[in-house]
Amino acid sequence: MSLMDISKIFSLLQPKEEDEDNEQCQALNNAVGADDATLLSELLSQESYRGSINARSGWGVPVTPLRSAAALGHLRCLQLLLEHGAEIDSLDVKAQTPLFTAVSGKHLDCVVALLKAGADPNGSQYNNCSPVLTAAREGDVDVLRELLRFGAEVDAKPRVPEWASNATTCRGALYISAVYGHLGGFKLLLLHGANPDYNCTDEKVLARIKQPKTVLEVCLQYGCGVEYIQLLIDFGADVFLPTLIIDKTTKQNEALILLLKERVCPKTLMSQTRLAIRRRLPFADKEPAIDILDVPLILRNYLKHETSEHI
Incomplete structure (x- = not known):
C-alpha cells in the first residue's frame, strides 16, 4: 500500500469540514467525554444541538455522542442522549453498535440502560462478532446474563460469509467460555439453552466442516476441569460423540474418567x-x-x- 493510499484512508476517516452539524456534534461529544451531564443537558435543550445528536465527529474514527457515552461508561450522559432521541443502534465504521462498545467496556449499567431502551441484544449483522461472544470471552457473567435476559441469541457464532465457513465459525459462546476458563458464563449459557454438543447448529456450515468438534471434545482438548464435563453431561450432551482413543499413554484425568463412567452408566x-x-x-x-x-x-x-x- 502506497503512502498516497494510506493518506486517502485517513482522509476518509476524518470528519468533513463542510458538515454543518460537525461543530455541534463535537460539542456534544466533548460534554460526554467530560461526563458533564449538566452541560450536555443545556446543549440538548437547543434545537440546533438536538439536530446533531446522531452526527459523528472526532478524528480517526468519527463517533456519535451515544457511542462515546457507551464506550466510556458515562451513564447519565447516555440516558440524556436516549431521552432526546439518539439513534440507539447506530453503527460506527467497524459496524459496532453502542451496546457492543458498552459490553466491551464492561459497563453493566450502560448495557442495561441500552437494552431497556430497545437496543438489539445481538448487535449488528454487519459485524463479525456480537455482544454475547464478547461477554463470553471476557467472562463477564453479569453482562452476559442481561444480554440473554433481553433475548440475545445464546448460540451466537462469528458472522462470516457461507463460502468462508470453517471450523472457526463453530466457535460460539459456549466454546469460548470453555477455552477461556469462564465456568460461570459456561453454566449460564447452558441454563439459557445453549446447544451442549455443537455450538453451531447451522447445517450448511456443518456440512462444510470435515470433523466438527463437540464442546466435550473441546473441553477435553483444552484440559477444562471436571466441572465443565459434569455440566455438559447434566445438560444432555451426547457422551458418545467425542471420538476418544484410549491407550496406555492416555492420561487418565478426572474429567476423562467421568466421561468414560457416563458412557456405561x-x-x-x-x-x-x-x-x-x-x-x-x-x-x-x-x-x-x-x-x-x-x-x-x-x-x-x-x-x-x-x-x-x-x-
Whole structure:
C-alpha cells in the first residue's frame, strides 16, 4: 500500500469540514467525554444541538455522542442522549453498535440502560462478532446474563460469509467460555439453552466442516476441569460423540474418567425427566417459565440446576 493510499484512508476517516452539524456534534461529544451531564443537558435543550445528536465527529474514527457515552461508561450522559432521541443502534465504521462498545467496556449499567431502551441484544449483522461472544470471552457473567435476559441469541457464532465457513465459525459462546476458563458464563449459557454438543447448529456450515468438534471434545482438548464435563453431561450432551482413543499413554484425568463412567452408566430417571421438561419449555430464558410451574419449590430448583439429583 502506497503512502498516497494510506493518506486517502485517513482522509476518509476524518470528519468533513463542510458538515454543518460537525461543530455541534463535537460539542456534544466533548460534554460526554467530560461526563458533564449538566452541560450536555443545556446543549440538548437547543434545537440546533438536538439536530446533531446522531452526527459523528472526532478524528480517526468519527463517533456519535451515544457511542462515546457507551464506550466510556458515562451513564447519565447516555440516558440524556436516549431521552432526546439518539439513534440507539447506530453503527460506527467497524459496524459496532453502542451496546457492543458498552459490553466491551464492561459497563453493566450502560448495557442495561441500552437494552431497556430497545437496543438489539445481538448487535449488528454487519459485524463479525456480537455482544454475547464478547461477554463470553471476557467472562463477564453479569453482562452476559442481561444480554440473554433481553433475548440475545445464546448460540451466537462469528458472522462470516457461507463460502468462508470453517471450523472457526463453530466457535460460539459456549466454546469460548470453555477455552477461556469462564465456568460461570459456561453454566449460564447452558441454563439459557445453549446447544451442549455443537455450538453451531447451522447445517450448511456443518456440512462444510470435515470433523466438527463437540464442546466435550473441546473441553477435553483444552484440559477444562471436571466441572465443565459434569455440566455438559447434566445438560444432555451426547457422551458418545467425542471420538476418544484410549491407550496406555492416555492420561487418565478426572474429567476423562467421568466421561468414560457416563458412557456405561445410564442416566437416572430424575435426570432424564429434567432434560425432557427443560426441552419442552418454549422460552430461551427458562427460569421465569420454571418459576410458574405448579410443582414444589425443591423441584423447580432442581429444574434450574440449583439442587442436586439426590432430593
